Amino acid sequence: xxxxxxxxxxxxxxAAIISLGGFVSKVLGAIYRIPLTNILGGEGMGIYQxxxxxxxxxxxxSASGIPTGISRLISSGKGVGAEKQAFRLYSAVGLIGTLVMxxxxxxxxxxxxxxxxxxxxxxxxxxxxxxxxxSVVRGYFQGRGxxxxxxxxxxxxxxxxxxxxxxxxxxxxxxxxLAVAMTLLAVTVSEILSTGIAAVWYFKRRAKLPLYTVxxxxxxxxxxxxxxxxxxxxxxxxxxxxxxIVAVRLLxxxxxxxxxxxxxxxxxxxxxxxxxxxxxxxxxxxxxPQISPLAESxxxxxxxxxxxxxxxxxxxxxxxxSAGLFVLAPLAxxxxxxxxxxxxxxxxxxxxxxxxxxxxxxxxxxxxxACLTALGSPVKSTVTQWTTALLRVGLTAxxxxxxxxxxxxxxxxxxxxxxxxTLMNFWYIIRVKNRKGGNKNESNAxxxxxxxxxxxxxxxxxx
Numbered sequence: 001x002x003x004x005x006x007x008x009x010x011x012x013x014x015a016a017i018i019s020l021g022g023f024v025s026k027v028l029g030a031i032y033r034i035p036l037t038n039i040l041g042g043e044g045m046g047i048y049q050x051x052x053x054x055x056x057x058x059x060x061x062s063a064s065g066i067p068t069g070i071s072r073l074i075s076s077g078k079g080v081g082a083e084k085q086a087f088r089l090y091s092a093v094g095l096i097g098t099l100v101m102x103x104x105x106x107x108x109x110x111x112x113x114x115x116x117x118x119x120x121x122x123x124x125x126x127x128x129x130x131x132x133x134x135s136v137v138r139g140y141f142q143g144r145g146x147x148x149x150x151x152x153x154x155x156x157x158x159x160x161x162x163x164x165x166x167x168x169x170x171x172x173x174x175x176x177x178l179a180v181a182m183t184l185l186a187v188t189v190s191e192i193l194s195t196g197i198a199a200v201w202y203f204k205r206r207a208k209l210p211l212y213t214v215x216x217x218x219x220x221x222x223x224x225x226x227x228x229x230x231x232x233x234x235x236x237x238x239x240x241x242x243x244x245i246v247a248v249r250l251l252x253x254x255x256x257x258x259x260x261x262x263x264x265x266x267x268x269x270x271x272x273x274x275x276x277x278x279x280x281x282x283x284x285x286x287x288x289p290q291i292s293p294l295a296e297s298x299x300x301x302x303x304x305x306x307x308x309x310x311x312x313x314x315x316x317x318x319x320x321x322s323a324g325l326f327v328l329a330p331l332a333x334x335x336x337x338x339x340x341x342x343x344x345x346x347x348x349x350x351x352x353x354x355x356x357x358x359x360x361x362x363x364x365x366x367x368x369x370a371c372l373t374a375l376g377s378p379v380k381s382t383v384t385q386w387t388t389a390l391l392r393v394g395l396t397a398x399x400x401x402x403x404x405x406x407x408x409x410x411x412x413x414x415x416x417x418x419x420x421x422t423l424m425n426f427w428y429i430i431r432v433k434n435r436k437g438g439n440k441n442e443s444n445a446x447x448x449x450x451x452x453x454x455x456x457x458x459x460x461x462x463x
Contacts, residue, residue, distance in 0.1 A: 017147040021147075021151020021154045021155055023275065023278055023279045026274060026278035028158035028162055029158055029161075029162075029271065030336050031162070033045075034336055034338065034339075036169060037268070037337050039169045039179065040169060040179060041260075042259075042340070042344060043176065043260050044176050044180050045263035045267040045268070046248075046259035046260055046262050047116050047120070047176075048263070049244070049262065049263055049266040049267040050114060050248070050262070051120045053240040053241030053243075054101065054108055054121065054237075054241055055121075055125075055127075055128070057237040057241060058098075058125075059127075059131055060230060060233045060234040061093065061097060083136050083137070090132040090135070091129070094129035094130070094133065097128040098126055098128045098129045099125075101125035101128060102122055102125045104121065105117070105119075105120075105121030105122050109121075113248075114259070116181070119181045123185040124185070126191075130191040130194075131191050133199070134195045134198050137198040137199065138198070142288070143289060149202075156190075156193070156197060158190070160186070160190035160194065161187055161189075161190040165182075165186035169183045228379045228381070229382075235382075235389035236385065236389060239417075243392065246396060246397045247262055247400060247407065247410055248262050250397065261406065262407065264340070264344060265411065268337050268351075269348055269352050269355055269411070270355070271336075272332055273325065273352065274362075276317070276318050276322065276359040276363060277318075277363050279321070280363035280366060284314075284367045284371075287306065287310040287367065287371055288374045290306050290310075291307055291310075291371060294306065295374060295375050295376050307371035307429055310371060311367055315364065317363070318359055318360040318364070319360055322359045322360045323356075325352060326353050326356040329349045329352040329353050329356075330349050333348050333352065347407070350408060351408060354411040355414065355415065361418035361421070361422045365418060365421045365422050368422065368426060368428075372425060375432050380428040384421050385421065387421075387424070388421040388424070391413075391420065392414060395417070399412055
């Protein structure tokens with residue numbers, strides 16, 4: 001039986017809530033691609049996806065490490081009030097991220113050879129600030145074992161984005177560049193409204209706070225966890241940005257529809273593959289409040305058992321999903337991306353089947369990274385992500401340039417990188433050792449019990 005936390009749900013309940021929220025959010029995102037692909041076409045989707053890597057990099061710096069880091073700090077019992085300091089810190093970081101994206105909009109458009117990207121970046125950049133604030137609220141509640149606010153705001157984000165995105169893109173469909181830009185403006189609107197709802201949720205809990213003043217948590221305590229997590233998370237968008245530049249430039253030497261090919265890969269195939277990964281995100285998020293108190297108390301063996309349990313559940317969920325994606329790839333393509341026909345449709349089916357295995361390995365990397373953070377070793381996950389990110393870009397370039405795989409080379413490169421990342425994280429978890437200062441595989445209760453048994457044995461021996 002799973003033990004229920006005083007401030008939130010049990011492990012399985014929390015995992016189910018946040019997994020459901022992530023899954024519904026991803027399903028809405030996938031459904032969103034149906035009208036969006038019909039309106040924007042392959043070229044429009046290509047432009048849409050070319051903007052996202054820079055956005056994700058800045059979003060990662062200003063937000064991605066926050067939920068897990070704050071959750072780890074609060075659940076360990078040493079971070080009461082950490083979210084207040086995090087609000088001050090990451091609101092400043094979010095503002096800087098917004099400004100950087102605005103200033104880089106022109107240079108990015110020039111580098112990628114797509115003028116429409118400049119306006120897209122300018123309309124999307126305010127969301128970097130609001131996601132930073134939203135992430136602090138999510139991390140606060142996750143650390144207290146309450147996954148409902150994260151799940152609810154994720155669904156709300158998608159509902160708003162879908163509604164505004166479809167409406168605005170349809171209104172400006174006669175101008176492709178403007179239509180794409182309006183869909184990205186819808187993202188900004190969704191983040192503003194979701195942050196507002198999350199803020200109300202957070203401040204309503206004040207009535208339940210103790211009357212005494214909570215001491216401020218040092219910034220270095222927050223950065224100790226959020227910085228490694230940020231460096232870990234940033235590896236993927238950096239590799240995606242480099243991949244988008246390298247892949248599109250190399251494909252232009254071979255085909256006239258390079259942007260469309262990349263759009264089908266990144267905007268369509270990866271979207272479908274990420275559905276099972278989003279379900280398993282709940283297991284990753286719910287693992288931290290379960291593992292970190294054990295690790296903090298010195299019960300490393302107990303913490304690792306919890307980690308192995310999370311990984312086994314992740315495997316049990318992701319493997320059947322991967323098999324389903326492989327078998328049902330034609331059906332998924334027809335239902336979600338029905339506007340694609342002929343060669344484009346066949347390409348998407350092929351890409352989904354190639355990437356199906358990555359739905360397993362990505363899910364395992366996601367959960368194992370969270371486990372490493374909860375075990376107090378977030379830097380090891382950073383090493384994994386950067387090593388495999390650089391490998392992915394290099395392998396993508398090689399397979400596109402020197403083989404006949406075309407854009408499928410990027411899919412095979414992703415598979416290889418995700419598999420290596422999985423194995424590296426597994427190895428790091430297995431190698432996690434006790435901290436200095438005695439046998440910390442035992443909890444305090446275990447140590448007392450063992451001491452009592454030794455004393456009893458000695459007394460019997462003396463008698």
